Amino acid sequence: xxxxxxxxxxxTAVRTxxxxxxxxxxxxxxxxxxxxxGFLGIDSARGADGLGITVSYxxxxxxxxxxxxxxxxxLARADGREQWYASYALHVARVERxxxxxxxxxx
Amino acid sequence: xxxxxxxxxxxTAVRTxxxxxxxxxxxxxxxxxxxxxGFLGIDSARGADGLGITVSYxxxxxxxxxxxxxxxxxLARADGREQWYASYALHVARVERxxxxxxxxxx
Numbered sequence: 001x002x003x004x005x006x007x008x009x010x011x012t013a014v015r016t017x018x019x020x021x022x023x024x025x026x027x028x029x030x031x032x033x034x035x036x037x038g039f040l041g042i043d044s045a046r047g048a049d050g051l052g053i054t055v056s057y058x059x060x061x062x063x064x065x066x067x068x069x070x071x072x073x074x075l076a077r078a079d080g081r082e083q084w085y086a087s088y089a090l091h092v093a094r095v096e097r098x099x100x101x102x103x104x105x106x107x
Numbered sequence: 108x109x110x111x112x113x114x115x116x117x118x119t120a121v122r123t124x125x126x127x128x129x130x131x132x133x134x135x136x137x138x139x140x141x142x143x144x145g146f147l148g149i150d151s152a153r154g155a156d157g158l159g160i161t162v163s164y165x166x167x168x169x170x171x172x173x174x175x176x177x178x179x180x181x182l183a184r185a186d187g188r189e190q191w192y193a194s195y196a197l198h199v200a201r202v203e204r205x206x207x208x209x210x211x212x213x214x
Contacts, residue, residue: 008117008200009163013108043119045154053152053160054210055117055198081208089207091162093200094116100196101188104122 001040007058013088014050020083025076032072036065043065056069064092108147114165116176120195123158132183135140139179145170164202171199 015022033039038059046052058064067073080088122129140146145166153159174180187195198202 007116008198010115010117012162016200017192043158043160045152045158047152047154051150051152052148053162054118055162056158081210085208085210087207087209091115091202091205092201095198095200098196098198100194102194103188103190103192 001057001098002059002069004097006040006095007064008091008093008095009056009058009064010093011054011056013052013054014086015046015052015084016086020022021031021079022084025079029073032070033067036063036067036070038066053099055076079080108164108205109166111204113202114149114168114171115198115200115202116165116171117184117198118159118161118163118195119156119198120159121193122153122159122191123193128186131190132186136180138185139177140174142175143170143177145173168199 030042033042033056040057042056042061044052044053058067070072108175139148140163147164147166149161149163150161151161165174
């Protein structure tokens with residue numbers, strides 16, 4: 001990751017029951033997003049209670065806006081509202097500072 | 108949640124094997140954090156692969172700094188580095204826009 005500032009998009013969602021084509025489309029969206037200019041990284045976790053959090057990191061707001069306008073991504077968002085998600089929240093945030101820790105080997 | 112701007116703290120972590128007192132301390136930290144002035148909300152998910160993401164939301168940077176200086180929280184962070192986490196990353200970000208979706212009832 002570069003030095004801040006950069007951007008984080010936090011997507012927090014509860015899925016509906018069943019797949020409804022979600023897994024394949026999600027894989028395709030990951031493939032498209034990770035190839036976009038300005039894409040920096042993505043982390044995703046879904047707990048046993050059904051709550052999922054995906055955080056993607058982007059160089060700037062322009063990169064986020066361009067990905068938002070991608071035609072396949074726009075269709076996938078519509079399918080998300082119609083089929084895949086019971087609820088979601090999206091936060092776009094400017095990362096102001098960051099740090100990372102990795103456990104020393106053997107510790 | 109209020110209208111932006113407010114702040115998000117994104118904590119992404121891989122746990123070590125075993126509990127080492129984590130569950131009880133995590134519960135205590137949740138109790139303390141949610142009672143802090145400026146605390147707005149928290150979402151947490153841990154996937155089957157061991158990656159966990161916790162996003163807490165705060166009114167301003169001062170609220171985050173004050174929680175960071177809390178004595179029990181400071182000790183818990185040290186225990187986290189010594190025992191609970193194989194690796195983690197922390198991002199502090201200013202939320203610039205947000206929206207939420209809830210599936211219409213019966214849809």
